[in-house]
Amino acid sequence: MENNELWENVLGDIELQISRPNFLTWLKHSKLLDKNEREGIVMVGLPNNFAKEWVKSRYHKLILGSLRNIDGSIKNVDYTVVNQNPLRPPHTAAKNAQEEASFLESQSPLLEPEVNPKTNLNPRYTFDSFVVGSSNEIAHAAAEAVAKDIGKKYNPLFVYGGVGLGKTHLIQAVGNRVAARHKHAVNVLYASSEKFINDVVWAVRNRRMEDVKKKYRDIDVLIVDDIQFIGGKTATEQEFFYTFNTLYEHNKQIIISSDRPPNSIPTLEERLRSRFEGGMIVDVGYPDYETRLAILKTKARERGFFIDDKVLEEVAARVQKNIRELEGVLNKVVFYEQCKNEKIDEKKLNEIISEAVQVTPKNITANDVVRAVADFFEVAPNDITNRSRKQEVVQPRQIAMYLLRDMLKLSYPHIGDRLGKRDHTTAIHACEKITKECSRDPGLNQKILLIKERLYKM
Ligand code: ADP
């Protein structure tokens, strides 16, 4: 099969499984650039970095699953940017950057200890390596309670919070503890929701639903990560609902994570939502300075690195966005100190931190903001920019106005004009309203941070 044809088949397949706006935004302009027959690796091109990261993080499993269904020889997918934005030449720095990249890659958690093939758990994610602070102590306590008393105490346990704040770590820690304590007596299974979706799609297509039912219903602790992706895909959601009920009725433990609380996943079926709300819902928030510092110290120690406390303090003070980013900076510091034998001075540290923490979103346009907001709330971008009075776009539009002001510093008249030819007072009102609500409603605050984070990653 020609590459073109193969990719068209894949897109046709995926189009049926994700929402139309998502498909148009993220995948319509993708291409299959190359297929390495020998290694079974397919290279997919996306129009920009944002799309690349987004597709990689949200659709990779779906893409791989679909490719494999069509061509069993395919083993993996790589993503790359074609038509890179000319403002950002792809290969500016030379050897040093390469050296650094390969070091950082070798430090990447993705390449660390092998995932357990039976449970799918990563042994790195334990309670021992999880630092507890005010941002996560309730979630942590709930997770420990669940590990102690599976199926009885809090069921389901629903953990939500922004990207890189430790949800996966925490829910896997429960799995690892249970698996270690009960050895073979208790079946634990961790699945990303993409994995779950893929399994169901595959089974429906191959008429093997019984296999999937057995796989997911024959366990004692089911951990499903990033449940927000399941919402809205009817067959999968239904299967999940049945699985959920079966396990629940047999007092099996269910643990779920999501980037937002159940009542904010717009596509989630009501009955599933109320099931979630019947259990224990906890959130993980943004870590404070003390927690960030403790995490840095723990990570440095775990990896056997000795780094000046002063440096760690500076990093903890300035890298605030999330823990993944904190780890990234730590790795770079280690690279300079240990591998290149260079003492980190203030200038170098500044350089590392500002490289990692992109606070100036130079290339973000108003359209990007609207698209990111629309995508987050799963509404059409057009509904945000026109005069639509649909109830479900009122808040997304206000958030878009707020972000245009906050991030791009656009004028109120300009913002009003862009979003539905509205008066500048509407824009002012929206910005004030969102600012005020953010200080009262951590959930809203978190949503906005998530959208920003996506935009910063462009
Ligand atoms: P999420 O699933 O919320 O996006 P992860 O669980 O993947 O976030 O966490 C991102 C990284 O940060 C992981 O490497 C994880 O080990 C680390 N991490 C997050 N929270 C903590 C914590 N409280 N203590 C130690 N490491 C943490």
Ligand code: MG
């Ligand atoms: Mg996660």
